[in-house]
Amino acid sequence: MGQGHALPPPFQGGSATLKFSMNPLLEISFRVPFDKIQATDVEPAIDLLLSKSNDNLEATINSKDPLRALDTMTENLDWAMAVVRHLETVATTPALRAAYNAVQPKVSAFYSGLVLNENLWTAVKTYATTPEAKSLTGTLHRYLTKTVASFKRHGADLDPAGKGRLQEIDIALAEVTTKFSENVLDATNAWDLLITDESKLAGLPPSAVSAARASAESKAQEGWRFTLQAPSYLAVMTYLDDSPIREQVWRAFNLRGAEAPYNNRPLIAKILELRREKATLLGFSDFADLVLDDRMAHQGERAQSFLANLREKTEKRFVEENAELEIFAGRELAPWDIGYYSEKQRLALYDFDEEALRPYFSLDRVVDGMFEIFGRVFGIEVKPEEGVPTWDPSVKTYMIEDCGSFYADWFPRENKRGGAWMDSLMPKLGLICGNLTPPVDDKPALLTHREVETIFHEFGHLLHHLLTRVEVRSLAGTAVAWDFVELPSQIMENWCWERESLDLFARHYETGELIPDELFQKMKRAKTFRAANAQMRQLGFGYVDLALHRQWNSSLGDPVAWSRKILQQFAAARLPDNYAMIAGFTHLFASPVAYGAGYYSYKWAEVLDADAFTRFKKEGVFSQSTGRDFREKILSKGDSQDPADLYRSFMGRDPDPNALLERAGLA
């Protein structure tokens, strides 16, 4: 299936033409020539495509229909950069990384300059007043409205003084947020704890003990070294029997960025003030309203009351859970006791070892089962595709009739980054990557249940990309609001928890047996263990984020101390007076926007997916009519309509948080 948009030859004659025509990054190709691309191709191709994109930009500005031209003018550059970025992510070499780092700043400067380009803005604005623009309907009308709004949010309508100030604010924000994140990193690295008395390690699993030993060795020290890096920190908080040491580590972790020489307090105040000033300058009442203008929640107030409402509904069970934990522990608990005793309580309540599920989840069966399930539900057929060039021999290639093709790259490699993700290379072409448990000896790859959920999750993003029917590139597929984009992915995870769908693929790799009912019940019960606490923690982070960006001002004093009072309302134990979690909260403050005023999105998306799945629960997890409806009204629609309208068109009403509460055992 070709999507060939042949680039005109860069220039005529001579051997240079030959050289450039052999550069595999210059021409969009649906069959990405992964077997031909060299690191040395990157810079010449991107430089040429950048200059071509600048020509296209001029043409767009002079076009009678700048809107449509804008949508396609960077296609070639988009494709080449997507391919290069992807290769750097999954098959990096020092040469490729160097080439990528050389072009990346130029490319991002080009893209971010578009919305600041005054001639382009004038062209769009002028076009918007034409009868043709005024008669636009549907997706194109939305595209025009969104484009105009985006220019305005970037200050296109400000007077020269306003534009100057906006630029100063952006520069200052970049500086202060960079310093914030350096402080967190430095404070994290500046702290360690060396234990030389082996008896103090009681409770830690052997893997954590050997990691601590290796860490000490790397510093040429005797004993066991603990740090504030997540794996070390979490092992101590979950397993270490020695309560005073847990306290010491917990306090150090929650004081990162709170004290000289890494004091983030004045930086947080500065960031919040700059963000507020920016929002005001652009005509919004606060930074949350600026950020949410383009999201499903639309306004900070709506997101904040959404969280407050969920908190109210979670509180009763939250209090009960914590009372139960104190009864179990036999004493009043401090914050550094919670993780430790809840792990003990979990073991006492559920004799459930996640490892017991692995034999039922061999990768090939899981993937085939997933294709089977969503094949039935959404009316698609996934088939292997042979002879497609890839970046690694282990990569698999597939196609979905009428919808496109994709790659699947499941296992870790040294030249590949961690985590799991979906990415799109161009319309109708995507990929899913993971770092799943690889096969050992002669056994197949046996996955954890969480890994199975991950595969389903990324496949959901992939279907959102491949099943799109939106013509405007900028509004197609997963190019939707942040607080909506996880609906198609998270909803897929629900099929990993239903007996009916599990029975399609979860079979013991040796005996072919289904998951025994007892094990299935344990897995379901363990899922809701201390769910109110897990939820309160996320609600607290989301709430304090919005409160800082909506309610805090300098007359309220130190934002860290102010936040402590809010977070206390979401905490399982009394927080010390100097508790300073937000001084290390990189999600909110490590870049000019980051997750600032957007942390609520995690819970928002969970409410959407739990609620939308109730239709499948009611109408059947394999219901074709429900599946076709979801495909038609959500998966195929991209951002062609307001996400709230898309949601209503599928559910017939607004989202209802009760399904999430029920799923978490809190209703």
Ligand SMILES: [Zn+2]
């Ligand atoms: Zn996701």
